[in-house]
Amino acid sequence: MPGLPRTLKLPPSGWTLAGLLAFYILAGLFGHDPWKTEDVIHLAVARDFLDPGHGLGLSLAGQPFLAGPLYYWSAALTGKLFGWLLPIHDALRLASGLWTALTLTAVYYTGRELYGQDSAAASPLLLAGSFGLLVRAHEAQPMLLLLAAVSLLLLAASLLTRKPGAAALLAMASLALAGLGCGLAGLLPLLVLFLPVALLQAQPRLSLLPLGLSLVGGSLLLLGCGLLLAKLAPLWLDAWLLREWTLFATPPRYLSDLYGLLGMLPWFSWPLLPLAGWSLWQQRRQWRTPAILLPLTLLLALLLLLPLTLSAKETTAILLLPPLALLATPGVLSLRRGAANAFDWFSGMAFSVFAILLWVGWSAMIFGWPERLARRAVELEPGFQGRFDPFFFGLALLVSLWWIWTLPGLPRSPYRSLIRWTAGLATAWLLTVSLWLPWIDYGKSYRKLAATLAAQMPDRKGCIAELNLGDAQRASFAYFERLRFTPLDGDGHTHCRWLLVQGHSRTELNPPGRGWQRVWEGNRPGDRKERFRLYRRSAD
Structure with missing residues (x-):
């Protein structure tokens, strides 16, 4: 770019x-x-x-x-x-x-x-x-x-x-x-x-x-x-x-998954769906040509087949996007002048305003201004302290200047509104991960929690048993601290010295039997529902 x-x-x-x-x-x-x-x-x-x-x-x-x-x-x-x-x-x-x-x-x-x-x-x-x-x-x-x-x-x-x-x-x-x-x-x-x-x-x-x-x-x-x-x-x-x-x-x-895919498709595929609808209307008399019939048939076939084998999730819905993008291709290039200008104006304004909001939010996290927004950021992620990163600041500034420079620089063409939209979306995403990355990582990353957990077991030997540990949590502890876990057997027993339990309530956080001594309890900042307890065999 x-x-x-x-x-x-x-x-x-x-x-x-x-x-x-x-x-x-x-x-x-x-x-x-x-x-x-x-x-x-x-x-x-x-x-x-x-x-x-x-x-x-x-x-x-x-x-x-x-x-x-x-x-x-x-x-x-x-x-x-x-x-x-x-x-x-x-x-x-x-x-x-x-x-x-x-x-x-x-x-x-x-x-x-x-x-x-x-x-x-x-x-x-x-x-x-x-x-x-x-x-x-x-x-x-x-x-x-x-x-x-x-x-x-x-x-x-x-x-x-x-x-x-x-x-x-x-x-x-x-x-x-x-x-x-x-x-x-x-x-x-x-x-x-x-x-x-x-x-x-x-x-x-x-x-x-x-x-x-x-x-x-x-x-x-x-x-x-x-x-x-x-x-x-x-x-x-x-x-x-x-x-x-x-x-x-x-x-x-089948029916619930199909309904789920249909429910998320309008926002998930935006702006493809309305443009594909315009294409079908524009070429309703030529719908039997391969240019329309092929992507339309495969789109409908995928929509009907996916609920049979894959659940209705956002990751599944992305499979509907390629045929939908192909259907929308003649539509976006045949928009009437008023619609094309409106799409172009909306793209430029929406992503420009979003970029300004991202910079204001970054200022609140780093410099504490505006004060109300800064307090809100800390409320959402308790304990967060923003730090100035010269590399990401420079990257965000360069992308923002590029966006301002190109706003008036695109010639009139059926492609102008489309390029403005796609470039604006990518720019907004890059600004988000550049300016807000420390705040996002603070809420989504398990790096600090994994380090704290590992510090409780400086002499850990052998295996670590786990109870109710989710795949994301198991993966995070394994990735950041190379911890390995062994599930309890059918009777809730284990030969491991350590036991990590995940739960929401005190009952869920209790060990499966006697002989365990609680060593540590913790959670990620701002996440009160997801708590962990570490136990060690009391005999040790």
Whole structure:
């Protein structure tokens, strides 16, 4: 993004488009601690691969972690390659940037195939500008791998008639990524999508051969990886396959999950949904053309299939964004002048006001002005003390000046409002993580709590038992202090010397029996619901 000329040529192409998308991908990907929930869980699992002697199976804090391994392998690879240059969590999280880049690239070429060269840049810009992808693209998230698989399948479908060989290879890669990345839950929806992909072609029979070859090739890739895991991590592979079958055999809550996806789609996909609706209205008489029918059919098919295998979560909903972005592409470029100007004005004003609010909030945290806002920040995160960071201040100032400089510098074009929106969203996100990062880390990071907990066990030997410890908490303690935990047996017994209990009430925080002496109790600042107690065997 830096270095854009004052008179940007539209539509963007080449290095200009690559710079826009690279700015989006890199903004906020680095520089922050592993955060509670999924980010720290996936980072902790990937980091275990860097330990000497670790096999191909997944583990979390000393316990097997049953999930598709490919994302964690890729994160471990980026951690190995760039761990000398970046903090290890940033190096591991770089894998998310690579999978997001693959997704945007596939969506770009799909848009070019469906709508032509002049419209191709709109498709990845729309996808990058959606609310739902913003946070997920900048955390450790295996669903980004499945997002790339869906995007590759869309590209394969658009190329099936003109380049059947390339389409077969892309579809094969899509299946392999889905199976190794998310298991049966990710693989089955893509397999079912092969049917509409074949039927939507002008000559369906001609598409059967490349699709059949891709099925065979994808199956062989999955089989080869399965054989490798069977040799190097047989116990983990057996446990993972058993879990996959158990999840597949469990009846889904189809209607509730479908309702959940439909409920979050309007805000999650903004502004794609209204633009896609405008596209359908504009081309209602040409709805049978591949440019409309292909993304529309795959969008509806995904919407109906995902509740069968994946629960209704934000991480699942991002899979609906690529076909929705493709549907919205002709709509955003055919907005009437009044609507386009309104979208452009709203984008410039909204993100400019948001940037001002971020700077005012930063001033309150660092300098104590405005006083009322400063008091509110401390109330939300008790004990927080802001510190001036020259690097992040300089980065935020540079991005803010760039935003001001480019506000009047975009020429009139159907692309102007779209670029303003996507660039503004990325700018606002980068300002958020630059200016507010210490405050966000203070509330989301377990670094200080993990250090305090580890300090209570300077002579810890052997194992640490745990009771009611969540995956995010287990991952945080394992990541920051390399603690390893062992669950209690069925009768609540353990041979471990130490016991860590998580709970909300006194009853939940009590040990499972006698013989335990409480050593420490604590929680993160501002989080009164999540408390921990550390016990040691009284006999010791």
